[in-house]
Amino acid sequence: MDAFDVSPLCPAPVELALEHVTFHAPRLVIAAHARRRTVTCPLCDRAATRVHSRYRRTVADLPWHGLRVRLLLEVRRFFCDTASCARRIFTERFPRTVAPYGRRTRRAAAALEAVGFAVGGRPGARLAAALGLDVAAATTIVTALRAADEPASGGLRVLGVDDWAMRRGQRYGTILVDLERRRVIDLLPDREAATLATWLGAHPGVEIVCRDRGQNYADGARAGAPDAIHVADRFHHLLRRFPDPPHQPPRGRNATTDGRLVPYTVFIDPQLGRIGMTEREAIAGKRRVRIAELPMNHVARALEVDETRGLMKAVVDAGTGRILGAAVLA
């Protein structure tokens, strides 16, 4: 290994020293350890040099010539010898390489996020796998998103994040939706990255974040759930215009999460977005319905964002003319 420069294999050469590269089919394993001698205690900020113990941590990195790559990091635990500090032992971090509890390097996470965000759920997972990106993560996208149209079990995995008008046009908060259960789970008082990050920190286990392209939600989700995969919800700008049902309590001070219509997207390919009742549900409820269909190339908003494939479909109560539900397939 001394014969040639292997530093390009190292995600952050300033931070990491390479030990060796081995091939364990089907992947390349790169062993590395921290370059620095001293680290600072995260609590008191004083230098620490006394090593308590060492262990190995595995994170996925970017593929190398189509081969999957694992980074085998040697991690040290240090004693903090500052008498006044409450922390006795702490673990060193690799801020340029990987998030504190991350399962993949920052650059691998960024690549996966770019793919997921550019092309959405299922196609994104296929593309990620084809590129040799962290297959476990690609599988996660497919399984989690497929489950979005089936009853969910277990904890929150697929989180939708969106703006929410407390007073229309004046104050905005953030609405958080469990997309597997199609339920609003929380309302945050603002749209700040830090607020979302704190919420995510208190609710671990989120694997996928569906969000718009806003920077605040991107930053908040990255900080609060570093391992989550980001997916763009292509329909949210169409579906969010759907009015609340008449029995809905007025927005404002007394707004609640109850009874609110939750638009959701199923990440099949083509994607399906839906709000309110489906045709089948309306008929099962003994309603007489009419179905209105509109190709997407007739929808002004769809033309504007150049998403003209597919169609919109509305389920209308034949008696009252009220729209009961709508779907977008594109």
Ligand SMILES: [Zn+2]
């Ligand atoms: Zn300390």
